[in-house]
Amino acid sequence: MGLVTVIPVGGLPEITAGADLAGLIAEAATGLADGDIVVITSKIVSKAEGRVARAGRQDAIDAETVRVVARRGHTRIAETRHGLVLAAAGVDASNTPPGTVVLLPEDPDGSARRLRKALRDRLGVRLGVLVTDTLGRPWRTGQTDAAIGAAGVAPVRDYRGTADTFGTPLEVTVAAVADEIAAAADLVKGKSAGIPVAVVRGLADLVTEADGPGARALIRAAADDMFRFGSADVLAARRTVRDFTAEPVDPAAVTRAVAAAITAPAPHHSTPWRFVVLESPQAQAALLDDMLAAWIADLRGDGFAEDQIARRVRRGEPLRRAPLLIVPCLHAEAAHRYPDDRRNAAEREMFVVAMGAAVQNLLVALAVEGLGSCWVSSTMFCRPVVTEALGLPDGWEPMGAVGVGHPAAPAPDRPPRDPAAFVITR
Numbered sequence: 012m013g014l015v016t017v018i019p020v021g022g023l024p025e026i027t028a029g030a031d032l033a034g035l036i037a038e039a040a041t042g043l044a045d046g047d048i049v050v051i052t053s054k055i056v057s058k059a060e061g062r063v064a065r066a067g068r069q070d071a072i073d074a075e076t077v078r079v080v081a082r083r084g085h086t087r088i089a090e091t092r093h094g095l096v097l098a099a100a101g102v103d104a105s106n107t108p109p110g111t112v113v114l115l116p117e118d119p120d121g122s123a124r125r126l127r128k129a130l131r132d133r134l135g136v137r138l139g140v141l142v143t144d145t146l147g148r149p150w151r152t153g154q155t156d157a158a159i160g161a162a163g164v165a166p167v168r169d170y171r172g173t174a175d176t177f178g179t180p181l182e183v184t185v186a187a188v189a190d191e192i193a194a195a196a197d198l199v200k201g202k203s204a205g206i207p208v209a210v211v212r213g214l215a216d217l218v219t220e221a222d223g224p225g226a227r228a229l230i231r232a233a234a235d236d237m238f239r240f241g242s243a244d245v246l247a248a249r250r251t252v253r254d255f256t257a258e259p260v261d262p263a264a265v266t267r268a269v270a271a272a273i274t275a276p277a278p279h280h281s282t283p284w285r286f287v288v289l290e291s292p293q294a295q296a297a298l299l300d301d302m303l304a305a306w307i308a309d310l311r312g313d314g315f316a317e318d319q320i321a322r323r324v325r326r327g328e329p330l331r332r333a334p335l336l337i338v339p340c341l342h343a344e345a346a347h348r349y350p351d352d353r354r355n356a357a358e359r360e361m362f363v364v365a366m367g368a369a370v371q372n373l374l375v376a377l378a379v380e381g382l383g384s385c386w387v388s389s390t391m392f393c394r395p396v397v398t399e400a401l402g403l404p405d406g407w408e409p410m411g412a413v414g415v416g417h418p419a420a421p422a423p424d425r426p427p428r429d430p431a432a433f434v435i436t437r
């Protein structure tokens with residue numbers, strides 16, 4: 012690898028809808044040659060494509076957002092339809108007439124491909140094209156430019172399987188070269204200087220004949236993303252899952268979820284939560300069979316006919332479909348005892364709600380691990396049977412059961428709930 016040069020392209024006019032961007036760049040960037048990479052700020056691509064909305068900024072952000080990842084005050088970090096996660100869903104009110112906002116290009120990889128072709132048709136040179144936007148980064152101060160669209164540029168350089176200078180094989184290194192080029196180009200572009208295009212020369216090995224996979228290849232798949240959920244959507248990530256794949260559950264993930272569960276609030280500085288983890292199919296079947304017998308006995312006691320009972324218990328039982336079960340138990344030994352029922356009942360409720368807080372923590376932590384869960388009530392309706400089947404220590408009260416596994420399908424969308432309907436203010 013040799014010298015890399017980054018050349019600002021000045022002299023472009025203010026870009027408006029319908030502008031021939033390739034023509035303007037071809038004129039302004041003299042001496043474009045095979046192997047050069049033309050790096051274009053997405054804002055002028057958006058303007059040329061008419062992606063300027065006469066709308067309030069907040070309304071435009073709403074329209075561009077598919078998922079709010081984090082929020083503080085008016086600041087929203089949101090995922091767009093493209094899968095990009097960025098402030099204000101990429102909606103920008105700077106460098107555009109008052110009352111208008113610039114949206115990201117509809118399909119930045121498509122924009123890059125069209126511009127590449129137009130430049131090639133006009134100049135007869137094989138270029139790479141990147142469309143860039145400025146992104147903030149979690150954990151790091153300041154923004155850098157990144158590639159949101161690419162054509163004819165390998166978006167990554169994969170070093171996995173090669174060796175470092177000591178001969179140690181590299182296992183994870185995939186250099187996001189398209190982002191690195193975007194950031195380098197920003198060093199000479201600059202928003203206030205009004206230079207929205209730069210040419211990066213000296214990286215011809217990254218310029219490909221085909222348009223290639225585009226910048227979409229830089230978007231990490233949700234399943235591989237350890238930071239999938241932000242502070243604004245982590246709670247919504249928990250949904251009741253009643254169908255699971257056969258894939259086993261990693262016991263270490265369950266341990267981490269229990270560790271999260273036991274950070275819940277509880278009365279009197281107590282720690283009243285206990286968990287029985289049923290990993291073995293035999294233990295699971297023994298518990299569920301005993302509970303089924305108890306349920307049938309209850310239904311007979313209610314006076315149901317045998318065929319009605321058979322129909323009832325045949326209904327899908329999510330716990331039977333889960334590869335792992337957790338029985339949360341309440342151990343309320345720290346509860347205070349009062350001479351009257353009123354206060355004893357209140358005391359009991361305090362501990363029950365603390366159990367609810369712990370189970371919610373457990374379920375959210377499982378969701379963060381990519382695991383689905385279903386908290387069902389059944390063990391609460393036959394506690395002696397469960398105590399016997401699980402050999403529970405004294406004072407452990409089963410508080411339902413949680414089926415855990417890899418979801419067979421994503422939970423169906425649920426319309427957002429309006430907090431106003433749940434609140435009265437005094």
Ligand SMILES: Cc1cc2nc3c(=O)[nH]c(=O)nc-3n(C[C@H](O)[C@H](O)[C@H](O)COP(=O)(O)O)c2cc1C
Nearest residue numbers: 249250251252253329385386387388389410411422
């Ligand atoms: C204490 C408790 C008991 C529940 N019992 C059952 C149950 O017996 N069977 C079931 O399918 N779901 C059960 N659920 C799950 C609810 O049906 C579920 O939370 C509700 O439909 C809302 O869906 P969501 O969890 O996806 O938000 C129970 C939930 C709680 C908190």
